[in-house]
Amino acid sequence: MSTLTLRQAPPERLDFLNINPLALKGLSQGEAERLEVGTTRTGVRLGECFSVTLDGSDTLTIEGGHERLDRVGASLSDGTIRVTGDVGQRLGAGMVGGSLTVSGNAGPYAASGATGGTITIAGDAGDYAGGAVYAAKVGLDGATLIIRGTAGAHLGDRMRRGTILAGRAGALAGSRMIAGTVAALSVGDHPGLGMRRGTLLLGTHGRMAETFVETGTHDLVFLRLLAKALRGLSPEHAALLDRPLRRYSGDLATIAKGEIWAAA
């Protein structure tokens, strides 16, 4: 298991796009320490902020995160990255496969554009978790994102595929969704605003927009399949499906093929 141990708080935002098990595999310790990770004109090399221990395995542990570590695990295709501490924006953005675990909090745009693999955040996530970055067509695109704590606003904004589980989430969860599944124990106002297709499964929610219409309570086979799929990820979320649910259809401002399942 290769390890990067934070020695001092980074003096500027760091870009970890190129720091992953696969990239470190062929490098000597000296080469890894000289990797440029800074983002300002001054620049920072990996060895200036982290002590580096490499063993060529496909697991990388970052001991001591920091909210200035951007793009940790971005474009990860294979292997495992574990972070003890916080990370910055775009955690696992564009990730294709593998596993990414953060013990602390993540900044905004976690898992944006991720097409595969599993991203788990033990703490809270910022705004637009599983959402789209500026000018991107889609947010989460096939990966699995699990946020044990609280996600900010716009959870799963424009997501197209995949699954998001969150403890609590802010306003506009699932806004402008194209497709996919979001389950949250509690969300703020206006869930699903502007959604085209997709499924939201909610414990409690704030104001429901007038462009969602109630379509009654249903007992669908799909819900049992969904419960089965969720049970492996989080029994707490699967339990949302154990009680009668009310189905809302919307957003009527768009093609209105989305659905929100909320406790009756």
Next chain:
Amino acid sequence: MAAWVKGGATDAGTAIEAAASLLAKARAPVIAGLSADVAAIRAAYDLAGRIGASVDTAGSAGTYAELGALSRVGALTSTPAEAVGRADAVLVVGAAPWQAPLMKRLIDTKPTRGRAAGSDRALLAVGANATAALAWPAAGGLTEAVGVLRAYARGHLAGDALPGQIAARLAAAQYGVLLYDPAELGEAGIEMLQGLAMELSETTRCFTLATGGVGQDRAVVPVSAWMTGQAPRSGFGRRVPEHDPWRFDAARQVAAGEADAVLWLASVPVARPDWLSAVPSVALVADGEAKAGEIVIAVGQPGRDHGGVLWNEPRAALTYWPASAPTDLPSAASILGALKERLISGQTASRSEPAC
């Protein structure tokens, strides 16, 4: 010419020297405001590229609400002159557009061109307590309200409730205009409003029109596009222009302690943000005063002290404004040029090759 360093009056040369040394020792300098004529905006991007600074504008909240929606769904837009000349129905979204000078022209006149020439102009309002033919207060917020109108326009909602009447009135118009303030409506709301305009344009003509731009943001967007290929919030720390609206948000950078020097460019007067006092700053401002920053250099206001190309709101274009009361105050572009020369000759940055 007036200049101040730490509150004490001095001459321009000393102030430029002090500004250069402040920017030279900064790790992550920011050039913010960019409320200036095109020459100064160009000089600001040139300086940012040379010293590896990042750039943000005075009105970026509204600008990015617009650009975010534009990048995803496009936009159907009109100009103030077209709206005044042709619109027989105007929907005012929110409270802010009622303050725009354009509103008086829309209220006082009737359409004079096109198919609607000679007919009355119907004023419709959503989200504001306004005097209009139909006014819907919309308790659920503007984005939801625009969504409801769009659902009626699509035929997904039906009935003669107030939003239904507003949607019907827009659908019956020859030339509808949806007036909004980008900072007030927000990105999600603007995207929904563009959707409404597109929905209505299936059967008639309907366009959106933004009011209330802050500073010279409307000039910065095209200048940054032709200088960097990107939208305004770009950074040059890694020698190539990187666009990241979250990372290069100047207010966020200052609050997070990432920015350690700010050059505030406001030769066209604009409100000074609160965060500016939390970081050492160089202010290039018209009508400068000692307390505008750590180092203040008074520059000419384009269109008043000297000529310059500025955003022309009524004509919706960049136009040249000659000096209305010429003075010998230096232009912001010339001060930025002098700063650039000083910083390049001092070889300040470790990554000192030009970024653009």
